Amino acid sequence: xxxxxxxxxxxRQRPTGGKxxxxxxxxxxAPICLTWELTxxxxxxxxxxxxxxxxxxxxxxxxxxxEAVIDELQRMQVFYVNVGxxxxxxxxDFWHLLDYAIGHDVGVKFSTNxxxxxxxxxxxxxxxxxxxxxxxxxxxxxEVNDAVRGTGSFATATRALENLAEAGMKDFKxxxxxxxxxAGQLDDFKALTDSYGAQLRITRFRPSGRGADVWDRLHPxxxxxxxxxxxxxxxxxxxxxxxxxxxxxxxxxxxxxxNLCGAGRVVCLIDPVGDVYACPFAIHENFLAGNVRGxxxxxxxxxxxxxxxxxxxPQTGGACTKCQHFDSCRGGCMAAKFFTGLxxxxxxxxxxxxxxxxxxxxxxxxxxxPKSHIDHSHKGPVRGQAxxxxxxxxxxxxCDESPLxxxxxx
Amino acid sequence: MRGVLIDAxxxxxxxxxxxxxxxxxxxxxxxxxxxxxxxxxxxxxxxLRPEPFGALVYHFGNRKLSFLKSMPLVAVxxxxxxxxxxxxxxxxxxxxxxxxxxxxTALATLSRSQMIERQ
Numbered sequence: 174x175x176x177x178x179x180x181x182x183x184x185r186q187r188p189t190g191g192k193x194x195x196x197x198x199x200x201x202x203a204p205i206c207l208t209w210e211l212t213x214x215x216x217x218x219x220x221x222x223x224x225x226x227x228x229x230x231x232x233x234x235x236x237x238x239x240e241a242v243i244d245e246l247q248r249m250q251v252f253y254v255n256v257g258x259x260x261x262x263x264x265x266d267f268w269h270l271l272d273y274a275i276g277h278d279v280g281v282k283f284s285t286n287x288x289x290x291x292x293x294x295x296x297x298x299x300x301x302x303x304x305x306x307x308x309x310x311x312x313x314x315x316e317v318n319d320a321v322r323g324t325g326s327f328a329t330a331t332r333a334l335e336n337l338a339e340a341g342m343k344d345f346k347x348x349x350x351x352x353x354x355x356a357g358q359l360d361d362f363k364a365l366t367d368s369y370g371a372q373l374r375i376t377r378f379r380p381s382g383r384g385a386d387v388w389d390r391l392h393p394x395x396x397x398x399x400x401x402x403x404x405x406x407x408x409x410x411x412x413x414x415x416x417x418x419x420x421x422x423x424x425x426x427x428x429x430x431x432n433l434c435g436a437g438r439v440v441c442l443i444d445p446v447g448d449v450y451a452c453p454f455a456i457h458e459n460f461l462a463g464n465v466r467g468x469x470x471x472x473x474x475x476x477x478x479x480x481x482x483x484x485x486x487p488q489t490g491g492a493c494t495k496c497q498h499f500d501s502c503r504g505g506c507m508a509a510k511f512f513t514g515l516x517x518x519x520x521x522x523x524x525x526x527x528x529x530x531x532x533x534x535x536x537x538x539x540x541x542x543p544k545s546h547i548d549h550s551h552k553g554p555v556r557g558q559a560x561x562x563x564x565x566x567x568x569x570x571x572c573d574e575s576p577l578x579x580x581x582x583x
Numbered sequence: 584m585r586g587v588l589i590d591a592x593x594x595x596x597x598x599x600x601x602x603x604x605x606x607x608x609x610x611x612x613x614x615x616x617x618x619x620x621x622x623x624x625x626x627x628x629x630x631l632r633p634e635p636f637g638a639l640v641y642h643f644g645n646r647k648l649s650f651l652k653s654m655p656l657v658a659v660x661x662x663x664x665x666x667x668x669x670x671x672x673x674x675x676x677x678x679x680x681x682x683x684x685x686x687x688t689a690l691a692t693l694s695r696s697q698m699i700e701r702q
Contacts, residue, residue: 187635187636189636193636193650196634196635196636196652199635201634201635201639202632202633202634202635203632205639250630250632252630252632252639252641252643253641253646278630278643280643280646302643302644303643303644305646
């Protein structure tokens with residue numbers, strides 16, 4: 174399992190003092206925060222879903238098991254969890270678990286497509302302390318968004334934003350995955366977000382889950398990455414990024430935040446069936462550290478897993494450590510390398526110095542990129558399903574396409 | 584607010600010296616100066632978690648995350664509530680006189696992010 178990791182020094186001693194980022198490379202007693210996907214069920218079928226969600230897994234944690242996980246997170250003083258899915262709000266016990274977590278000193282930030290955020294829920298959330306809401310939107314216009322997330326998803330998201338704004342909810346977020354299609358809309362996203370009194374959060378698109386199938390087509394171009402970097406330098410103070418763009422720091426000036434891969438060191442993922450992975454973008458058996466249902470629970474996985482111990486040794490070998498920009502980008506994103514078939518101690522596929530493109534071009538033609546065996550994608554058609562790959566959608570009624578369709582004008 | 588890996592504003596212990604742009608703190612012009620002569624305490628909305636390098640401090644209200652990069656500073660923050668002012672806290676915690684100024688600066692930073700508050 175650990176053979177895929179870059180070469181590292183044999184378990185070195187944690188240094189005393191020094192920079193915080195160096196301390197973080199050795200890991201923490203508990204994660205600062207973690208991502209917890211409550212269900213693989215989702216009403217949408219986004220083309221780039223990082224967890225290949227769609228159908229519920231029958232082995233998903235029960236309400237009692239989820240409560241036990243929260244109890245454990247409270248004991249470990251995990252300050253908050255990023256709840257996602259799937260679509261977490263379709264779990265019937267979602268609102269109960271939200272209250273349970275907050276009642277046990279575990280703050281909650283949850284991501285949703287907005288499907289369940291009607292006026293009543295928005296008012297409930299506005300009254301609740303220690304909860305943050307992120308509405309996912311991958312286009313500043315319905316056209317761009319719905320091509321990726323499905324017909325009607327822009328309308329659903331903006332309705333939820335309206336409800337939250339109307340309810341007086343503070344500091345809710347609009348969460349955007351930056352793609353080739355929407356990279357030119359950053360100012361529009363900012364304006365849209367401001368119009369609801371919300372805060373913009375943009376994150377990096379990774380080739381994880383179904384994202385691997387569309388990555389070649391959707392990941393930002395080199396020119397777009399440079400524009401994005403400039404935009405972040407200009408707007409970084411008012412925009413959240415989840416520190417996901419640290420690979421861009423190799424352009425020059427470091428971006429605000431933590432420029433480090435936190436996988437297994439300061440963050441991790443608990444998936445709907447209780448499996449613990451190094452990071453939300455690494456749902457693959459190579460990055461599976463254990464299960465919360467095992468003896469010793471989550472704490473034992475976090476503190477004792479062999480995989481995490483390995484991740485907590487700073488990388489010492491590989492091509493990147495010889496690069497003058499290594500201190501800025503630290504070799505980039507582990508998941509992005511893994512799912513594009515690149516070695517983990519080499520450059521990120523989107524390396525801004527161009528080494529990633531070279532590495533991608535040098536891949537063996539026979540190479541089959543690693544594929545996760547975890548796939549909960551819908552088997553059948555989903556209403557409004559995105560049709561990114563050039564398949565024209567079949568209009569239910571001919572006038573759905575154009576009010577003038579079929580009309581003969583002479 | 585800036586995003587850390589985890590989207591919490593990052594404020595660090597200046598006693599350990601400036602680290603990087605990401606860890607610096609902008610002082611607002613209209614700020615009330617930190618007054619070490621009055622009693623302080625850790626904010627009730629703040630959780631302090633021990634770590635091998637010191638402690639993590641998280642404010643559940645403003646979602647800010649701070650890092651205390653030395654064990655003595657952790658002890659000082661915890662002890663604040665038992666003393667009438669900062670100076671007597673530092674003396675009680677055995678902080679050498681020569682380091683008092685650095686500790687006051689660190690505490691001023693923590694008060695700016697509301698991690699500690701006046702009693």
